[in-house]
Amino acid sequence: MQITKQLRGETVELKVEGRVDGYWADHLAAAVDQEIRQGSHHIQLDLSRVAFLSSAGIGTLVRLYKDLKSIQGSFAVSNCSRNVLKVIQLSKLEDVLVAKAMPESLPPNEASESPKVEAPAPRAIRQIESCGAIYEVYPLAPGSKLECRRLGNASLLERCGFAKEHCRTLQFSDSTFAIGLGALGEHFEDCQGRFGEFIAAGGAVAYLPTDGTNVPDFLLAGGATLPEVQVCYGIACHGANPQPFSALIRFEAKKNGEPVALSLLLESCLDLFNAQQIGIVMIAESAGLIGAALRRSPVVAASEPNAFQFPRIRDWLSFTAERAYTKSVVLLAGIAVRGSAGALAPVIRPFPNASSSELAVAGHFHAAAFSYRPVQRGQIDLKASIKTLFEGQALEGILHLLSDDRALSGSGQSELVRGACWIAPISNITAEGAEA
Numbered sequence: 001m002q003i004t005k006q007l008r009g010e011t012v013e014l015k016v017e018g019r020v021d022g023y024w025a026d027h028l029a030a031a032v033d034q035e036i037r038q039g040s041h042h043i044q045l046d047l048s049r050v051a052f053l054s055s056a057g058i059g060t061l062v063r064l065y066k067d068l069k070s071i072q073g074s075f076a077v078s079n080c081s082r083n084v085l086k087v088i089q090l091s092k093l094e095d096v097l098v099a100k101a102m103p104e105s106l107p108p109n110e111a112s113e114s115p116k117v118e119a120p121a122p123r124a125i126r127q128i129e130s131c132g133a134i135y136e137v138y139p140l141a142p143g144s145k146l147e148c149r150r151l152g153n154a155s156l157l158e159r160c161g162f163a164k165e166h167c168r169t170l171q172f173s174d175s176t177f178a179i180g181l182g183a184l185g186e187h188f189e190d191c192q193g194r195f196g197e198f199i200a201a202g203g204a205v206a207y208l209p210t211d212g213t214n215v216p217d218f219l220l221a222g223g224a225t226l227p228e229v230q231v232c233y234g235i236a237c238h239g240a241n242p243q244p245f246s247a248l249i250r251f252e253a254k255k256n257g258e259p260v261a262l263s264l265l266l267e268s269c270l271d272l273f274n275a276q277q278i279g280i281v282m283i284a285e286s287a288g289l290i291g292a293a294l295r296r297s298p299v300v301a302a303s304e305p306n307a308f309q310f311p312r313i314r315d316w317l318s319f320t321a322e323r324a325y326t327k328s329v330v331l332l333a334g335i336a337v338r339g340s341a342g343a344l345a346p347v348i349r350p351f352p353n354a355s356s357s358e359l360a361v362a363g364h365f366h367a368a369a370f371s372y373r374p375v376q377r378g379q380i381d382l383k384a385s386i387k388t389l390f391e392g393q394a395l396e397g398i399l400h401l402l403s404d405d406r407a408l409s410g411s412g413q414s415e416l417v418r419g420a421c422w423i424a425p426i427s428n429i430t431a432e433g434a435e436a
Contacts, residue, residue, distance in 0.1 A: 003031050011042040013078060017049040020057035020084075029060045032075075036374050037285070037327070039252065039418060041073030044099060047080040053087045061097055070388075071376040128272065129254075131264040136250040137272060138379045141243040145427035146279040148335065151180060152233030152433040154347050160298040160316075162195065162232045164188040166433075171226040174383055175241040177201040177281050177333045179366040180234015181298070183209065184219055184227065191230045195297040197398050198229060199366040201281045201333050202386035205229050206368045208398040210297045216368070216395045220387065232298075233433070235335060235347060235364060237279035237426065245281075245422040247273075248379060252418035259287035259415035262401065263351035266336040266361045269423055276339045277426040280365075282332040283375055283385055284419025288323025289330065289367055290411050291399030320399070322411055325369035328396060330416075331389060334365030335426065343431040351413060352405045365401040367414070370394060375419050382422050 001018035012035050020028055028045075035043055043064075047053070061077070068075040076099035080088065088094050126137040151170075156162050162181075167188040172178050182198040183191035184207060198207035203221030207229075208214070219227035239245065249269060253260050270278060295318050338361055341348050348362045370393035376385070404411040 001027050003028070005035075008044075010040075011044055011074075012040045013044045013046055015046040015049070019052040019054075020047070020050055020060070021052060021054040022056040025054070025057045025060040028057075029064065032064050033372075036068070036073075037372070037417075041068060041071060041374065041377060043068065043074070044076050044078040046078050047084045050081055050084050053084045055087075055091075058087065058091050058093065062093065065097060067374075071374050072378070073374075128268075130268040130271065131260070132258060133251050133253050133260045133265070133268070135268060135272065138248040138250070140245050140247050140422075141240065142246050144239050144244055144246040144424045146237040146239045146244065146424045148277075148279065148344070148426045148429045149236045149238075150343050150347055150429065150431045150433075151178075151231055151236060154233045157181065157233070157298050161300055162298055163300045167191075167230050167232055170229050170231050170236075172200040172203075172205065172229070172236065173226060173238075173241070174203045174221070175244040176236060176238045177279070178229075178231075178234055178236035179333050179364065180231055180236075181294075182229045182231040182234065183207055184217060185230055186228075188230060192299045193297050195230075195232055195299065196294050197366055197400050198231075198234070199331065199333050199368050199398060200227075200229065201331065202383040203227075204386050204390050206331075206390075206395060206398060208293050210294050216398050218390055218395060220390055233347075235344070237335065239279075239424055244424060245382070246424040247422075249421040249423055250377075250419070251284075251416075251421065253416075259417050261412075262365070262414040262416065263361055263403070265416065265421075266351060266363060267338075269421060270336060270338050270361065273423065273425055275425040277335065277337050277341075277344075277429070278423050279335050279426055280333065280421050280423050281382060282330075282419055282421045283382075283389070284330055284332065284416040284421075285372075285375055286325050286328045286330045286369065287415040287417050288326045289369065289399055289401065289414045290320050290323060290404050291367065291401040291414070292317050292319045293397075293399055294318075319402075319404075320411065323415070324399070325396060327372050328369040329373050329375060329389065329393065330370070331368045331386065332365055332401070334363055334401075336361055336363040338362075343429045349402070351403050366398065367401055368398050369396045371396060380420060385420070
C-alpha cells in the first residue's frame, strides 16, 4: 500500500493505492491516526486507486468516521474507484462515508475544496505565543476564584504513619477537584491495604490501589450521588457552582516544535492570569509523563524503618525510568505556585527548567492516563469531557508527577502536545490537620 498526503486548507487528504483488506486496513488506520495525533481533525481519503475494499476495510472506515465525528471533526471518502464504491453501496454507507460532489458550476479551485459548514461565531478569545506553544484563552467566569484546602498531615507518609484517626471520608462535587492519598471504600479498615494516589475532578474519582493488583479503579457520580473517598492527605480546591473556573486555556506546541514541558506550561498559565497561585484541571495529549506511584499502602500496620530510603524505597515506590504514557490522553489536576506557598508549602515541590530562576514554579500534580483519544478543539465542557474519558477510554494508570533533573541519568519532566486547561486563581488557603 502506498499513501501520499496533500493538505487542502485545514483538511488533510490521503491518496491511497493498493488494497484495503484485513491486513492493509490496519496500515491505513495507523496513517489516519498519525494525522489525528498531529492535530488534523478533518481528513479525506482518495481511494480512486484502490482495487479492493473488504468488509474489514469498511469497518476501519466506519471506526475512523466515528472517532473524528466524536471530536467535532470530519472524515469522508473524497474519491473512489468503481469497486470501492460498489462495496460501500452494498454496505449502505454511501451517505455516511462518501463526500458529496460539489456543484458543477463552481470554479475548479473552489470545487477542489472541502464543503464549508458555517459554524457559530466563537466567543472572543485571546491568542498568545509563549515558551514554544500557542495559547488561546476563552473566558468562562472571569471573577471566579478557588478556595484551597490542605487536607491531613503529609509528613506521615515519610514514616508510613497513617492510622484510622488520620483518615476522613470526603465527597467531591462537580465544582471541586482534589488530589492526594486515598482509596475508594466505606472506611479506613476497608481501605488500609489499598491507599494510593487519587485524582478527583468533574464528579469522577480515580485511584491506584496498592494491594498488588496495580490496576487503577474509578467511580463516577450518579445524579446527586457523589463517590466517597477515604482520604489520608491531599489538596482540594473548590469554586462557585456551576462554573468554578475563570477561563479555559487551550495550548498546542508549535508546528514541528518540541512538546510543551509541564513547568513551562505552568509558567505561561501563571503569567496569563498574572497570579501567584492557581488551580488547574487539564485534559491533554501526552508526549510522556514522569512520575511515581506507591507500591504499598503507607499505614502504621505496614510501616518499617527508613521505608523511603535506598534500597527499601524500591519496594515502596514505583518510578518511571523513562517517559510513560507517550501516546495517551491524560487528565491532570493540581496547583501551581510562584513565590510564597503559605500553608501549601509542605505539599508542593519545585518544577525546574523554567525560563528563568525568578519565574521558577512549584506545585503538586496527579495525572490519570487513558487510551488515546484526540482532545476536541475549541471551547469544551469539563464535566462532559471527563465523563467521555472514563466511559469511552481505558484507564491505564495514575501518577504523582515529578521532575527528574539528575545529571546525565535524569528523565526530565512531563511533556504535552496539546490540550485544554480549566484554571482559576487561588484566593484563600486553609490547612486542615496539624503537622506532626
